Amino acid sequence: MDLHPGTNGTANSQSDGLNSTNGGNGVVEGGKRVHSAKVPELTKLNSLENASSQSLFKILHKILDDSIENKKEDVPDRVASVLKKLIQMTEHQISKQADNFKKQKNIYKIREEKYQLKFKVLGTLVTGVSEENKLINNRLQLIKSEKKKMEDIKKLEDVELIRLRKEKNDCNSEISKLKDEIEAIKDTYETKCMQLETHAIEVESELKKKITDLENHLTVSRKKVKELEKFTESKFLRWKNKERGYINFMDFQHGSLKELKIGNEFIKQEVLKTQQIYSEEINQFGMKIQGLVDAAQNYHTVLTENRKLYNEVQDLKGNIRVYCRIRPFLKGQSQKQTTIEYIGENGELIVTNPSKSIKETHRLFKFNKVFGPTATQEDVFVDTQPLIRSVLDGYNVCIFAYGQTGSGKTYTMTGPNVSSEEDWGVNYRALNDLFHLSQTRRSSFEYEIGVQMVEIYNEQVRDLLSRLTNRAVGATALNERSSRSHSVLTVHVRGVDLETNAILRGNLHLVDLAGSERVDRSEATGERLKEAQHINKSLSALGDVIFALSQKSQHVPYRNSKLTQVLQTSLGGQAKTLMFVQLNPDVDSFSESISTLKFAQRVSGVELGAARSNKDARGVRDLMDQVWFPRAFSSAGYNETDTFSFFFIKTSKSYHVSSLRDALGKKDEEMVRLRGGTTNGRAPHGGGLDVSETGSERSGDEVEDIEMLRLLGEDDSEERLSDISDGGLSMTDASLGSSIVELTLFPRTVKPPEK
Numbered sequence: 085m086d087l088h089p090g091t092n093g094t095a096n097s098q099s100d101g102l103n104s105t106n107g108g109n110g111v112v113e114g115g116k117r118v119h120s121a122k123v124p125e126l127t128k129l130n131s132l133e134n135a136s137s138q139s140l141f142k143i144l145h146k147i148l149d150d151s152i153e154n155k156k157e158d159v160p161d162r163v164a165s166v167l168k169k170l171i172q173m174t175e176h177q178i179s180k181q182a183d184n185f186k187k188q189k190n191i192y193k194i195r196e197e198k199y200q201l202k203f204k205v206l207g208t209l210v211t212g213v214s215e216e217n218k219l220i221n222n223r224l225q226l227i228k229s230e231k232k233k234m235e236d237i238k239k240l241e242d243v244e245l246i247r248l249r250k251e252k253n254d255c256n257s258e259i260s261k262l263k264d265e266i267e268a269i270k271d272t273y274e275t276k277c278m279q280l281e282t283h284a285i286e287v288e289s290e291l292k293k294k295i296t297d298l299e300n301h302l303t304v305s306r307k308k309v310k311e312l313e314k315f316t317e318s319k320f321l322r323w324k325n326k327e328r329g330y331i332n333f334m335d336f337q338h339g340s341l342k343e344l345k346i347g348n349e350f351i352k353q354e355v356l357k358t359q360q361i362y363s364e365e366i367n368q369f370g371m372k373i374q375g376l377v378d379a380a381q382n383y384h385t386v387l388t389e390n391r392k393l394y395n396e397v398q399d400l401k402g403n404i405r406v407y408c409r410i411r412p413f414l415k416g417q418s419q420k421q422t423t424i425e426y427i428g429e430n431g432e433l434i435v436t437n438p439s440k441s442i443k444e445t446h447r448l449f450k451f452n453k454v455f456g457p458t459a460t461q462e463d464v465f466v467d468t469q470p471l472i473r474s475v476l477d478g479y480n481v482c483i484f485a486y487g488q489t490g491s492g493k494t495y496t497m498t499g500p501n502v503s504s505e506e507d508w509g510v511n512y513r514a515l516n517d518l519f520h521l522s523q524t525r526r527s528s529f530e531y532e533i534g535v536q537m538v539e540i541y542n543e544q545v546r547d548l549l550s551r552l553t554n555r556a557v558g559a560t561a562l563n564e565r566s567s568r569s570h571s572v573l574t575v576h577v578r579g580v581d582l583e584t585n586a587i588l589r590g591n592l593h594l595v596d597l598a599g600s601e602r603v604d605r606s607e608a609t610g611e612r613l614k615e616a617q618h619i620n621k622s623l624s625a626l627g628d629v630i631f632a633l634s635q636k637s638q639h640v641p642y643r644n645s646k647l648t649q650v651l652q653t654s655l656g657g658q659a660k661t662l663m664f665v666q667l668n669p670d671v672d673s674f675s676e677s678i679s680t681l682k683f684a685q686r687v688s689g690v691e692l693g694a695a696r697s698n699k700d701a702r703g704v705r706d707l708m709d710q711v712w713f714p715r716a717f718s719s720a721g722y723n724e725t726d727t728f729s730f731f732f733i734k735t736s737k738s739y740h741v742s743s744l745r746d747a748l749g750k751k752d753e754e755m756v757r758l759r760g761g762t763t764n765g766r767a768p769h770g771g772g773l774d775v776s777e778t779g780s781e782r783s784g785d786e787v788e789d790i791e792m793l794r795l796l797g798e799d800d801s802e803e804r805l806s807d808i809s810d811g812g813l814s815m816t817d818a819s820l821g822s823s824i825v826e827l828t829l830f831p832r833t834v835k836p837p838e839k
């Protein structure tokens with residue numbers, strides 16, 4: 085039986101038999117299956133009376149399932165009871181429901197009637213209400229539009245309100261600001277008021293005080309005015325009196341003035357007289373001052389004489405003179421740290437090594453004279469001149485320049501530029517001076533001057549006058565122009581005292597030594613090393629000779645080198661010797677400079693003994709004449725086989741000197757030029773080669789030029805002569821007056837004397 089589970093009404097189901105339907109299968113309860121075990125429980129718990137029709141259907145369904153599975157016999161009974169019960173319940177419920185339906189139907193009818201009535205009432209109401217509604221709607225529309233307007237207005241008002249609020253806020257802040265400002269102004273005002281009040285009080289009190297002061301002052305002034313009035317009155321009276329007095333005085337002065345004018349005239353006369361006396365006295369003073377000036381000049385002469393005397397004392401002592409000369413930094417030289425610390429007036433020299441500490445390096449040296457970097461060629465020569473001039477008095481003189489390569493030896497001896505007289509070194513100045521001096525002495529002396537020039541290179545003596553290109557100049561790492569040889573310019577002088585017939589003989593050696601630096605420094609090898617060794621050897625031989633002389637040794641080792649042999653006559657007891665110590669101020673040359681200075685210091689201490697003049701009586705003169713020149717060579721240490729150019733000028737009247745200067749000066753230019761003026765030749769000396777005719781006037785100088793060049797071994801003399809003419813050398817020296825040359829030329833080859 086399939087009953088709807090939602091059917092109302094309760095079915096009283098029997099609990100009997102239901103308890104045994106527990107067979108493991110569940111029944112559906114509320115959409116879920118109820119386990120069969122629950123069935124008896126259900127029958128137990130809920131009596132069939134109280135069970136709902138749905139529960140009863142379930143139980144029934146369960147019982148049927150159970151009976152199919154278990155095939156129980158008692159199932160139909162139990163089902164019948166349940167079904168019975170079910171039917172009863174259903175009938176009961178149906179009857180109940182039918183009653184209910186009747187009741188409800190009645191109720192509905194009554195209600196329907198009521199409602200119909202109500203409908204009618206409501207119909208009338210609705211008609212009334214709809215009209216009212218219309219009205220109300222109209223009003224509502226009006227109200228709505230009103231409301232809209234109001235809302236718009238409100239919105240506007242809101243905006244306005246916001247604006248006003250903002251404005252209000254602004255105003256408020258402005259107000260508060262203004263309030264603050266007012267407060268501040270008020271404060272300042274109050275403070276100002278206070279200040280002004282205090283100031284006013286002060287001013288008031290001050291004014292009061294001033295008023296009192298002024299009042300007092302006024303009283304005092306009034307008093308004073310009264311006093312002044314009184315005083316002025318009395319003064320006026322006094323002035324009146326005085327005026328009267330002055331008028332009287334003026335009258336008196338007028339009288340006096342007249343007297344003074346008379347007196348003035350008298351004084352004028354007196355002044356004129358005094359002026360005359362003064363001018364006379366001034367003249368006398370002038371004369372006296374002149375006397376003083378003369379005396380001062382004399383003083384200088386005396387000073388010069390003193391110096392001369394000092395030199396003479398030195399000559400007597402025979403000290404080797406040492407002049408130190410420091411060359412300036414050269415243009416290209418970058419490092420300008422000098423080693424020269426101090427140059428004294430009296431020959432003191434302090435050298436230092438700037439790169440080391442003071443204690444270690446300061447060295448003091450003392451020489452006869454120190455020439456600083458600014459000293460001119462003239463300055464140097466002035467102090468050398470007396471020594472050079474003594475050659476004409478028959479002394480042997482030796483001047484040599486010693487120093488490392490590039491220290492200025494050639495600069496001092498030859499000069500940097502032969503064409504400029506200002507630049508001339510000692511050599512040119514010496515020759516020039518000797519020629520001039522011999523010229524000025526020509527009334528009392530007749531001089532014959534011979535000049536030769538040699539170089540000593542690798543212990544070989546070479547003739548420079550004929551082989552001017554021979555002077556060896558080698559390029560070393562130190563100085564490209566470094567002279568690797570000693571060059572010696574010798575001037576032989578023979579003079580005849582025309583009064584006594586006494587003969588004077590002197591020779592002057594002007595030596596430009598080779599660089600004195602140590603061999604290792606010059607980084608020399610091979611040929612250069614050999615040169616350097618020779619130079620060192622000859623320089624140390626020179627040192628040995630000087631040392632031997634200073635020790636007054638019996639044996640002086642002149643023969644140890646060609647240099648000392650050449651200089652022998654000028655390094656002995658009878659000679660005057662001067663050494664130029666040349667210094668390079670550069671700090672790199674410090675150690676070389678020190679060793680140079682040490683050597684020079686030793687040399688300056690050497691006493692050679694008093695120099696002696698070589699004067700011979702007339703008797704021996706002829707004999708000496710035969711051998712003088714050859715001896716001059718042999719004593720100079722030349723080999724017997726050596727041949728040398730030599731030229732000789734004998735002057736009795738006047739001569740042209742520029743040619744000879746040029747001849748010597750152009751040594752580096754491979755040119756010998758000797759030019760003479762119109763000759764007045766004499767017969768040559770023995771063995772000499774006569775190139776001029778006595779008394780014959782020549783129109784030009786070419787003959788002398790040709791002869792001289794021939795003499796010096798120049799085959800192309802004609803050609804050279806044209807060179808000379810083209811060169812435009814001056815033919816005369818205006819300062820020397822007439823150009824009369826007495827020229828005696830000696831043969832090119834001079835043989836040593838026979839022993």
Ligand SMILES: Nc1ncnc2c1ncn2[C@@H]1O[C@H](COP(=O)(O)OP(=O)(O)OP(=O)(O)O)[C@@H](O)[C@H]1O
Pocket residue numbers: 410411412414457487488489490491492493494495496500563565566567597598599666
């Ligand atoms: N007193 C000076 N004033 C100006 N320049 C100088 C002076 N002395 C030397 N010199 C210059 O220094 C350079 C080297 O000088 P110099 O050739 O005379 O040296 P040196 O000692 O003769 O060298 P070397 O041993 O190579 O012959 C030259 O350029 C020269 O003109």
